[in-house]
Amino acid sequence: MKTFLNSFLLLVFLIPATLFAQTTVTGTVTDEANIPLPGVNVIIKGTTTGASTDFDGNYTIRANTGDIIVYSYLGFIAQEITYNGQTSLNVILRQDTAQLDEVVIIGYGSTTVKDATGSLDRIDSEEFNKGAIVSPENLLAGKSAGVRITSSSGSPGSGAEIRIRNGGSLSANNSPLIVVDGIPLSGGSLNAINPNEIESYTVLKDASATAIYGSRATAGVVIITTKKGKTKAPLSVEYNLQASVGHLTDKVDVLSASQFRQYIIDNGGDENLLGAANTDWQDQIYENAEGGIHDLTISKGFENGSLRANYNLSNQNGILKTSQYRRNAINVNFEHRFLDDHLKVNLTSKGSLVDNRFANEGAIGSAVFFDPTQPVEGSWGGYFEFEDADGTVRDLAPRNPLSLLLLNDNRQRARRNISNIQFDYKFHFLPELRLNVNAGFDYEEYEGRYFSNAAAGFNNLSLGQRPGQGTYDGVNKNRLLDFYLNYKKEFESLITGIDITAGHTYQRFYNIERNTDLDTSTGDFIDNIPIPFQLILESYFARANFTLDRKYIFTATYRRDISSRFSKANRNADFPSAAFSWLISEEDFLKNSQVVSNLKLRLSWGITGQQDVGGAFPYLGLYSKGDDKSQYQFGNEYVNTIRPEGYNEGLKWEEASMYNVGLDYGLFKNKITGTLDLYYRKNKDLLQYTQVPAGSNLENFLDQNVGETVSKGIEIGINATPFRNDNFSWDVSANFTLSDVEVTKLTLSDDPNYPGTPTGPTLSGGVGNLIQIHSLGAEPNSFYVFKQVVDVNGRLLEGVYVDLNGDNTINDNDKYRFQSPTPAAFFGFTSMMNYKNLDFSFTFRGSLGNYMYNNFRSANGYADAMLVQVGNLHYGNGSTHALETGFQTNQQFSDLYVENASFMKLDNVSVGYNIPFEHINLRASLTAQNVFTVTNYSGLDPEIADGVDNNVYPKPRTFVLGLNFNF
Template identity: 40%
Template sequence: MRTIKLLGLLLMLLPISIFAQSTVSGTVVNDNGMPIPGVNILVKNTTKGTTTDFDGNYSIDLEKGETLSFSYIGYRTQDIVFNGNNTRINVSMVEDAEALKEVVVVGYGDQTVKSISGSVASVTEKDFNKGNIVTSESLIQGRVPGLSITKGGGPGSGSEITIRGGSSFNASNAPLIVLDGLPLNNETAAGTRSILSSINPNDIESFSVLKDASASAIYGIRAAGGVIIINTKKGRGELNVTLDVQRNVTKIDNSIDVLNASQFRTLVSDNFPDRLDELGEANTNWQDEIYRDAVSSDINLSARGALFGEIPTRLSLNRSDQQGLRRTSKFDRTTASLSINPRLFDDHLKVGLNANYSNVDNRFAAGVEGSAIAFDPTQPVRDPGSPYGGFFEFRDNDGSASSNVPRNPVAELLQTRNVSNADRFFGNLNLDYKFHFLPALSLVTNLGIDRTESGGAFSRPRTSALGVNAEQGEFIGNLSRYSQKRTNTSADAYFIFDDNYGDFGVKLTAGYSYQKFESESFTTGEILDPNAQGPRTTVADDVVFIGYFGRANLSFKEKYFINGSIRRDGVSKFNPEDRIEYFPSVSGAWQISEEDFLKDSQVISNLKVRAGWGQLGQQDISSTTDYLSRYQRGLSNQQYRFGPNAIVPLQPLYTNPNISWEILTEINLGLDFAFFDDRISGSVDVFERTADDLLSFVPVPDGANFSNQGFQNIGEFVSKGVEINLDYNVIRQDDLNWDVNYNFTAFDREITRLAFGQDIFVGGISGGTGNTIQVQREGEWPNSFFTYAQLYDQSGQPIEGAYADINGDGTIDDRDRYVSGNGQADMLMGFQSNLTYKNFDFNFNLRASIGGEIYNNVNSSRAQLGNLDLAAPNNLPVQVLETGFARTPDVILSDFYLEDASFLRMDNITLGYTLENFNKDSTSLRFWMGLQNAFIITDYSGIDPELGSGGIDNTIYPRGRTYLLGVNYNF
């Protein structure tokens, strides 16, 4: 009887428990009232959840007291408690640029900032550099510790990009760049300036820099230089149109200090008076003549919104016209991009379609700085009686152009037409399907293509003195054309399982990656020269990458994280027996600030420790078939005659069947922290990386192969370093905000093993024949300078040809050269400041490089009095007035020409003013002005200590100072 009563009571209570649960619905909109599709809606402390549809609507069952959490990338998360009465909950979400930092894109997916255990830096649009940004990498120059970006001086020129100083001798040290899931080819297409120059920087939304091996290992054999993931802007629900217009002028602010005409005449008179009659009457500054004030403009128009009211879409157009400082140099770019991101089947299928087109016109200006430095300043630019287009040229008695003399650099610029045009299409289709029967499981497919068709022409007229027909002894000019087609296709497919089991979080990724690079090129050869090689078509060997990868991200109570990955990679560059390798990684993190003893701290708002280990590969060498036995057909004018037949010979080429990739192993320890409600935040990373089996282009013993040099796997070096990043919100008020960032990197690198312990001489320099100034030596930095120790007199002046007898054998020879420095900085620093006061904004970027040396090859090869007595008297750098050096063969190997390369540079300064609600609500008009390359503080006597190639400065393209004006209209 008692059991029946109890059962009846339970049946009476059952309806009460059912009706206690209510169906809650609503609409989620942005601060402009537009619906937001795809908002994540979770019931806190449960596994229940849903997402908004295309119209921003949602519906979910709730019990009284439960909390709904609304989150969406780029917006502040909102929590709302259900009171049991109001079953209609509408939410207006507020955009928050800081929220973008909560999710960071990593290889094949994304992770929350909290769960990341490797060394990953994310830079979003809010923190990008301002100014005349022509190529995308300039957006983050100086913003990330451990990331070095050295920009070239030419318009649209590429940059030397390294992460943590690089990891190879002669293979590529550039990072892998992944654009919207498509890994790019680091080789520049014919007729283009860089792999990023055809991408509109205004289309970039964020960068993720994967610095250590545990973060990069998912990309296997291509990630030894680190990985930079670029994500472009996508469409959103609200309609927004932006027009950006900027105009700038760049002026030369530094040049090589050479003798003026008066000093030159005096020096010739004092040293070679018999040559005074060869001098002219002009007073020409040849460096002023080859440069100009470069006027440039950049226009960006973009629109984003919901196509047909439902499909998030973004369209952008860009036109950039950039003049170079060198006369005739220019870079013109036109781009169009389209992004469509619908969500289908109740948001179970996310579609991302990105299509980009660019057309780039280049005119390349010859590197005439060497001629401008050396050309006689007493001669005029133009000579009305000259047969060479009216330009002055040194001529022999018969009126023909002299040989072994500098050519008129202005004539070379104006009489040379080196132009190119490149069409590039790149894009990808991303499909992310969340299975209906198992929402925790997703299948992601990414298909990408990057195709460039480029071509160009090179020509000079007959009146140019720069080309000669050897048979007829007369100048005939130049004419040649070339073209190239390059295709990069990729296909990735991977599963992601992401679910929680109580306090445990599990995210598993497994997939397959395929990529193929194809290239075909054509050249006419020198059309005007009957003895030149004829037209030739070259089809490069296809390069194919195949990889299988897996990753596990495990968490417990959102406090303890373990991440591991492995990739099985293969590449067609190597012997079939050696082309497969495995690249593992493992890392972990502890979110200490989530522990009970810190959770309620008023001082520490975030504290996390990280540790990671991983291995990477490096396969980026110039030759893709060294493992094969190969033969090269001789040229048409290289023939042997056997009887009546002319035979074109076949020449065997270098082969190394054992060539393989480099292996890099890295350990990383990190600490992330934030204090006082995130007013002060930052990170510290300490790393050690060992690069083994280094690919080097080294000499081969005579008779051992079909070449005297080739690629071999030799050597090992170790890099160690520390990175610090600090963000400080100095002032946080309604009308006044001031944020600063400081980052610091310190390096130490050492070669620990070379083949047979033998030195490898590198770093070719001008002056003499076959001279090198650097060495790879065990126990030293890679590319260390290898010089004589200069001796000085009592007054501190260098004594020409006098060097220290270091080994004490009484003879000065190569055994007395010593390691005197290296061409890489010991420390890198960056400092950024962003200040807003009401409608005003002011920001600037500083960068510093400390330590490291630069070899002044301009002075070492040119600042010698003997150059006044060449076939035509050459002008000299003014340093010769201090040294009085005549001409000693070994003078170029003196450490006297090694200088401190440290500098402090102000990259950008901008000041702007914004008119809010310019002509209607939610519109704005911003006017701004800026200064780029504002100043540099350095002890280096040359033009720029940052632009020396590998630490060697030999007549580089200078960077000028740019003055900018711009306007931004947002409506």
């Protein structure tokens, strides 16, 4: 007891003595460009005593004379300094060219390219496509291997389809999860986000990178990070102006008025039904489209925080008359640090007011089909229409294309706000441990009204026809609360680094839409019965990352998801993943290589899920209320019926398992860098809306878990700097992707005679016909057609097809799967050059092996389509292809109309010049978008997402003048 007491008293006296012998050291750690480095580890060598630099690179530590202080930071060469008693010690760290130091945002945290074990790609704002871009998706087109952006419409404000590694589902959602500043969005348009405010995209591709998002990560993840203010930065004001004009690049090949007259006469038509005009209806409906974008940003840094506010006004007219888009958007970011930089609070709010006037796109089809010999105006004024004797517009007759535009008014206003507040707390007693709490919401409300004048001809109103009209409104809500703990520390031992994250997330979705429509037969307004949609997703997740000897990195991820879409028995799902990376360039045999600067091998496996299909409760037996047309009579009283809906209690998660092998490399001090990835993915228990056996349920089609697909691919990315000095720099990047998808299982039982599941959009020129199919052993959405026969002279034989099964009868059994819209390969190439204050850039992209069904030719390229109309009192125009084929009747299932739509497109070309003044920087630029397309496809555009070319809104060629002022 006495010994213990003496030891205790000695310890009590020694501890203060030791503390008083130490000196407090402060300093700042920067890089070679004098930029502060946050998060640098400052450790007394051989001890656990240490600190880390704050957001401005400052640190404080206590040290004894003779101590060795170690400064280490990812991507920089560690530096050791012997302490000699000074109170201030500033350090400059030099970049390690053998490592990639770029920080990337990943799920619930961040890492560096060096430490990433999954397949991911970061695209910064400097690499974005240039021009008057309204939809954020289009910034990314052609920039990342394995990522395909398809914009099918030229309508102002229209979005684009994003596909990462081709999705893999058949009926469920194949779009990636979009996460904006930590908020997973509920889908739909991204137009509420100002593209000029996006700092970077991070694309997560393989299951190791995406598995921490579990339930919605099967199709990949796109993380959008918006711009933030900077601490201690001076007041900055930036104004950006873009003025644009777009015009139609080409028109659909239809018969001219003179060709049409001759065709009608040559095919036995009645010349008296033709007019005397010479009207190009496509010229009538299209016009040049002007647009303007104003973007104003004010930012200011403070001692412990920053504020950034942006206002954006985008106006864009469409080349189709009466189509207009207008967006007012505000983005505010406020950041402040408390408790000696241990607590960071970040508040972000993005608000938008979007006004759309939607043109009646039926005018596009009407313009190519309407008789070109008829005038624009009618004999009694107004617009010419095909009329019956009483002056009413003839049933099923094509409508005057211009009247469809100018006598229809369809407008919508949408208000949307995406906001979140994030708390990031670094524990005082354990600074390596952080708690992150994120609360946010995505709220949208919209309202619209439409008015369609029934009187396309001036004199029709006198006949008492009622205009079509109605209103609609709706609300979409998405609420989020998540938190996670993160422990991150580096060591001077075998385990040189650990990074562990664990957390919980809760997200709730709600939407409802109401509409009121006029019954034109009675004049009464009919209200629909709104049914709200609700969905709850709850998840628990964890990720552990261990680094051994600074060159072997192991990552394990686990996520448990809960979805209200499924019954209690199937509600939960587990999604694990594992990955390993080897920094080969850190090995002794490569460490001093003058050629190889960086070399890393990546291996990963993981499982992700899919639940986005059907309604809110597809597993429940629900009842729906009938309308006034489905009533039951009780005496003299009529009551609405209540009918049961079909359901599938056994519905469960769709799952995808993916294997990935990747190689990251850097050559010649990283003047050349790149990636190579090979992946294999198997989707099973596919969520499909498919047929059920007759009498087995209340409906013939239900959401079911049926089928499997297998996807394989190779992705290549390369970046190079061929030349760089003080005055001139040239950077190029290219990516190339090979991919293949195959349906390996389609039904619950193997039936060799089952042709497959018809799919795709309904064809024009037929009633309910589909041209695509999901079939066993074929690509999804393959075209299902007859093989056209030609004679020895190469002349097409109408209605003559190959008897593929040899039974001497041509029927559906002779159809075959012929190609698909999914490309076998696609690529992108970007070049950026800077000479002093002059810059020049361009982006090419394209695809190979994608096919298109030319529905315009199939629906309008034969005699009957032009000559045989309802009542035989008018004619319709058609495709010039009818002159080539000589077809008399509809042959829409011929493989003649499935065309190779491979293409190469110059997406944009931009040239700019910086004009420096004393207090103002001015940059002027000129950009051309959709410059030209090289393709053998006969239609207007070889790039349509669903693979069916049917009167699509054409994409304009746009020229943009930009001025940027920075005060």
